[in-house]
Amino acid sequence: MTETILNRADPSAERPTDSQPLYRQLADQYRRAIGNGVLRPGDRMPSMRAFMQRHGVSLATATESYRVLERAALIDARPRAGYFVRVPPQAALPAAAEPDLALPGAAQFVGIHSAISTLVSTYQRYPHALNLGGATASPDLYPTGALQKAALRALRARPTLLTAAGPDQGDPALRAVIARRALAAGIQIGADDIIMTHGGIEAVNLALRAVTQPGDTVAVESPCFFGLLQALESLGLRALEIPTSPSTGLAIEALAFALHTHPDIKAVVVVPNLQNPLGSVMPDAHKASLVELCARAGIPLIEDDPYRELVDGVQPPRSLKAWDTDGTVIHCTSFNKTLAPGMRVGWINGGRWHPRIGMLKFAQSRHNEQLSQVVLAGFLETSAYERHLRRLRDGLRLQRERMAAAVAASFPDGTRFTPPCGGMFFWIELPREVSSAAFFDAALEDGIRVMPGTVFSNAGRFDHFIRLSCPSTDLDLADEAVRRLGRLAARMAAHAFKR
Amino acid sequence: MTETILNRADPSAERPTDSQPLYRQLADQYRRAIGNGVLRPGDRMPSMRAFMQRHGVSLATATESYRVLERAALIDARPRAGYFVRVPPQAALPAAAEPDLALPGAAQFVGIHSAISTLVSTYQRYPHALNLGGATASPDLYPTGALQKAALRALRARPTLLTAAGPDQGDPALRAVIARRALAAGIQIGADDIIMTHGGIEAVNLALRAVTQPGDTVAVESPCFFGLLQALESLGLRALEIPTSPSTGLAIEALAFALHTHPDIKAVVVVPNLQNPLGSVMPDAHKASLVELCARAGIPLIEDDPYRELVDGVQPPRSLKAWDTDGTVIHCTSFNKTLAPGMRVGWINGGRWHPRIGMLKFAQSRHNEQLSQVVLAGFLETSAYERHLRRLRDGLRLQRERMAAAVAASFPDGTRFTPPCGGMFFWIELPREVSSAAFFDAALEDGIRVMPGTVFSNAGRFDHFIRLSCPSTDLDLADEAVRRLGRLAARMAAHAFKR
Numbered sequence: 002m003t004e005t006i007l008n009r010a011d012p013s014a015e016r017p018t019d020s021q022p023l024y025r026q027l028a029d030q031y032r033r034a035i036g037n038g039v040l041r042p043g044d045r046m047p048s049m050r051a052f053m054q055r056h057g058v059s060l061a062t063a064t065e066s067y068r069v070l071e072r073a074a075l076i077d078a079r080p081r082a083g084y085f086v087r088v089p090p091q092a093a094l095p096a097a098a099e100p101d102l103a104l105p106g107a108a109q110f111v112g113i114h115s116a117i118s119t120l121v122s123t124y125q126r127y128p129h130a131l132n133l134g135g136a137t138a139s140p141d142l143y144p145t146g147a148l149q150k151a152a153l154r155a156l157r158a159r160p161t162l163l164t165a166a167g168p169d170q171g172d173p174a175l176r177a178v179i180a181r182r183a184l185a186a187g188i189q190i191g192a193d194d195i196i197m198t199h200g201g202i203e204a205v206n207l208a209l210r211a212v213t214q215p216g217d218t219v220a221v222e223s224p225c226f227f228g229l230l231q232a233l234e235s236l237g238l239r240a241l242e243i244p245t246s247p248s249t250g251l252a253i254e255a256l257a258f259a260l261h262t263h264p265d266i267k268a269v270v271v272v273p274n275l276q277n278p279l280g281s282v283m284p285d286a287h288k289a290s291l292v293e294l295c296a297r298a299g300i301p302l303i304e305d306d307p308y309r310e311l312v313d314g315v316q317p318p319r320s321l322k323a324w325d326t327d328g329t330v331i332h333c334t335s336f337n338k339t340l341a342p343g344m345r346v347g348w349i350n351g352g353r354w355h356p357r358i359g360m361l362k363f364a365q366s367r368h369n370e371q372l373s374q375v376v377l378a379g380f381l382e383t384s385a386y387e388r389h390l391r392r393l394r395d396g397l398r399l400q401r402e403r404m405a406a407a408v409a410a411s412f413p414d415g416t417r418f419t420p421p422c423g424g425m426f427f428w429i430e431l432p433r434e435v436s437s438a439a440f441f442d443a444a445l446e447d448g449i450r451v452m453p454g455t456v457f458s459n460a461g462r463f464d465h466f467i468r469l470s471c472p473s474t475d476l477d478l479a480d481e482a483v484r485r486l487g488r489l490a491a492r493m494a495a496h497a498f499k500r
Numbered sequence: 501m502t503e504t505i506l507n508r509a510d511p512s513a514e515r516p517t518d519s520q521p522l523y524r525q526l527a528d529q530y531r532r533a534i535g536n537g538v539l540r541p542g543d544r545m546p547s548m549r550a551f552m553q554r555h556g557v558s559l560a561t562a563t564e565s566y567r568v569l570e571r572a573a574l575i576d577a578r579p580r581a582g583y584f585v586r587v588p589p590q591a592a593l594p595a596a597a598e599p600d601l602a603l604p605g606a607a608q609f610v611g612i613h614s615a616i617s618t619l620v621s622t623y624q625r626y627p628h629a630l631n632l633g634g635a636t637a638s639p640d641l642y643p644t645g646a647l648q649k650a651a652l653r654a655l656r657a658r659p660t661l662l663t664a665a666g667p668d669q670g671d672p673a674l675r676a677v678i679a680r681r682a683l684a685a686g687i688q689i690g691a692d693d694i695i696m697t698h699g700g701i702e703a704v705n706l707a708l709r710a711v712t713q714p715g716d717t718v719a720v721e722s723p724c725f726f727g728l729l730q731a732l733e734s735l736g737l738r739a740l741e742i743p744t745s746p747s748t749g750l751a752i753e754a755l756a757f758a759l760h761t762h763p764d765i766k767a768v769v770v771v772p773n774l775q776n777p778l779g780s781v782m783p784d785a786h787k788a789s790l791v792e793l794c795a796r797a798g799i800p801l802i803e804d805d806p807y808r809e810l811v812d813g814v815q816p817p818r819s820l821k822a823w824d825t826d827g828t829v830i831h832c833t834s835f836n837k838t839l840a841p842g843m844r845v846g847w848i849n850g851g852r853w854h855p856r857i858g859m860l861k862f863a864q865s866r867h868n869e870q871l872s873q874v875v876l877a878g879f880l881e882t883s884a885y886e887r888h889l890r891r892l893r894d895g896l897r898l899q900r901e902r903m904a905a906a907v908a909a910s911f912p913d914g915t916r917f918t919p920p921c922g923g924m925f926f927w928i929e930l931p932r933e934v935s936s937a938a939f940f941d942a943a944l945e946d947g948i949r950v951m952p953g954t955v956f957s958n959a960g961r962f963d964h965f966i967r968l969s970c971p972s973t974d975l976d977l978a979d980e981a982v983r984r985l986g987r988l989a990a991r992m993a994a995h996a997f998k999r
Binding site for chain 2: 114118137140143144145146148149152153156157160161162163164165166167198199200202203206210214215228231232234235237337340341342343344345346360361363364365366367368369370371372373376
């Protein structure tokens with residue numbers, strides 16, 4: 002097995018990363034092998050001596066490589082036995098169910114805003130509840146100090162950032178560095194093909210406004226991020242929910258069928274990488290089919306892609322836009338989840354609707370404020386962003402592993418879920434008898450905020466699901482909270498059974 | 501005359517401003533008297549001795565008061581004769597014409613975006629042209645250094661501003677200080693009645709989205725800020741242009757007639773203070789009538805009020821919202837014109853549509869980024885903002901006076917305009933024979949950018965108007981540019997006459 006790794010670990014097979022030190026390059030090779038399943042949980046790692054010989058490196062480099070892997074919780078040292086690929090501390094739990102492929106009718110739902118408002122006003126009465134209902138990582142996983150320094154530098158160098166109006170599409174230096182970085186997502190665009198937006202949600206709104214009229218139908222994933230359902234409601238659009246798999250994302254055949262039977266579908270919105278809330282990542286073949294299907298049907302495909310760089314592994318997957326040949330895909334993303342939730346910086350490439358989106362953005366909110374953009378441009382130019390992403394992914398993986406173990410250990414029979422391969426969300430199916438609305442209320446009483454499944458659909462499909470997010474890098478805190486939730490679910494299931 | 505002033509100058513008649521030094525309070529009393537016309541151009545000011553006696557102040561205080569008035573170009577020293585109220589260096593030019601009160605039909609114009617795009621792509625070919633077509637003051641009139649320092653302080657004190665998500669409605673401290681300051685505009689609201697927005701334009705968009713459906717008609721001023729026409733176009737709304745006076749703003753009788761004859765009007769949008777481009781300020785009685793008219797008709801009145809604090813005088817006029825008793829008025833404003841064009845901070849009070857506007861803002865772009873809000877909150881808490889506003893108003897008045905003189909001296913017969921009592925815009929009617937589109941092109945060739953009247957209407961009413969804005973605190977530069985424009989207009993008028 003070790004030989005296989007060494008052969009596969011030939012650096013020339015991968016995009017070279019000469020900017021990284023050797024120990025990091027070697028650690029990344031092993032990280033990839035573990036991620037690929039080439040090295041499996043419990044496999045023995047090469048001894049230090051073997052590692053040094055095979056890669057022609059010093060003891061210091063070998064030690065440092067192993068240290069990186071150990072800190073990333075990928076390998077464990079066993080006393081007097083050497084290093085082993087870590088066995089994730091996760092007990093068995095049935096995987097999430099694959100979706101029923103039957104389509105509900107398209108619905109213009111006008112209650113999601115008020116459902117969310119009710120939710121918000123309820124949890125605001127519990128300001129001290131531990132938040133497992135959020136959508137960003139723990140604050141200490143973001144590079145606060147480095148961004149603060151970058152902002153201080155930018156302000157000193159360019160004092161008029163606050164008082165001079167900026168260019169319409171956004172800061173040119175930021176757009177240039179984003180265009181270069183987009184190559185890693187498989188996206189070939191220039192700085193002029195990018196418009197900066199107020200977070201990814203403004204980008205998605207602009208995309209919808211560019212290609213639809215009120216009353217039109219939009220195909221969305223099911224379950225669907227409630228923020229998208231809110232945007233649809235506020236724009237007077239109808240949502241057609243397409244079944245979506247917890248492992249491979251949107252069911253392409255179901256979409257093909259829907260496009261055939263619903264000629265009023267004017268757009269498709271998909272989160273291809275770490276779907277919210279499922280956590281699914283579409284395989285490349287599915288991505289290619291989806292883009293081709295939409296291009297053939299002449300339907301704009303709106304890609305909401307804020308989580309791509311949170312997918313585990315050395316090289317995050319590509320965006321749908323990578324397969325786009327004729328401008329069918331409108332690509333929307335942001336730095337809210339990966340870097341700086343407080344800065345509200347997103348961007349959009351509008352494909353063949355780019356000029357119209359530029360006009361809508363100008364008419365709606367003009368250019369973004371300047372300082373955040375200049376700070377980001379400076380930060381993204383350096384290797385600090387890549388280092389930060391590795392640390393963020395490692396931190397989230399540790400949290401997910403520990404939480405997955407706690408879920409498996411404490412939730413009652415009938416619970417199902419598939420741990421995602423990145424990001425911060427768990428989409429958990431509770432036993433049929435447990436309503437997530439009642440669970441939400443009871444959990445708040447117990448000092449914990451969760452997100453009930455009811456707001457992830459207009460069609461009432463997910464009443465016994467909850468979305469949990471990783472609340473804190475304090476693993477014991479999260480572990481204890483998840484166990485309390487598990488006991489609560491067990492009590493509620495038992496109580497329902499007794500009635 | 502002087503006695504009259506002294507009687508009127510009783511500080512108890514005005515809102516006390518104890519935070520200001522005495523010399524400033526006295527200067528403000530005289531500034532107000534000059535603004536009111538109580539002291540007229542050419543009137544003699546009291547002698548220093550008389551001033552000291554009458555106000556019971558020292559020579560130093562008296563000297564300082566006069567120095568403030570002299571720097572603000574309100575009084576002139578004449579050798580061996582004393583101080584006199586300044587005669588503005590403005591030759592006679594016919595005042596702008598009052599509007600024809602006939603209404604055009606409501607039009608869903610779908611060309612304003614492309615007209616603006618053509619304009620933009622044309623002037624982008626002349627990047628070095630002097631910009632008299634802009635909509636913010638000269639950069640050196642904004643408090644760059646003070647805001648920079650405030651931002652550095654905020655970043656050091658609160659490093660997580662960039663990485664932690666903020667509250668939905670905006671920073672609570674900023675909303676609290678805005679609510680306190682709104683009292684000066686006659687607006688009584690609390691911090692919770694305010695939602696921070698990305699500039700005033702997002703606020704106006706949200707207001708329109710809250711109260712209209714695509715296809716509805718919105719009554720607007722004529723001429724109308726082209727940004728509003730763009731917003732209407734992008735939202736699929738029709739514009740009904742209501743005649744608007746260069747001196748008193750929207751013609752209320754014409755609006756009353758329109759509401760009677762066009763039952764499909766779903767909103768009215770008005771810039772009551774320093775209308776863009778006219779520069780008119782509605783008299784209080786008109787403001788009261790307008791609010792009452794809309795309240796009686798049950799039509800939401802959207803107030804776009806970014807220029808209020810740029811009106812000359814000690815105490816800026818009140819907002820329409822001051823007369824609102826039942827939530828009919830949606831108040832929109834920003835700090836883009838008065839303080840910091842680069843920060844893109846605006847706010848909205850949605851009147852009786854406030855909850856719906858809150859939902860739309862959340863669905864469209866979530867909360868504003870944090871840093872700008874915290875910087876503004878700190879700045880607005882101090883007296884620095886008031887000091888800055890005085891300096892900004894004084895600087896703009898000097899520029900307007902010099903430009904008005906240059907217009908009067910150099911533009912051909914048939915030119916008409918009314919100098920506004922604040923702000924940065926001149927709305928100039930050229931001789932009938934001069935097309936503003938041709939004038940725009942010819943001026944660019946000559947190195948000067950202006951705004952042609954064609955984009956201020958959907959109904960093609962202002963083809964021989966231009967909007968000029970104050971380009972620079974270098975008065976000679978602006979003077980020379982305006983004189984070149986005048987000679988150009990004269991040549992074009994003569995050429996048209998010869999044909």
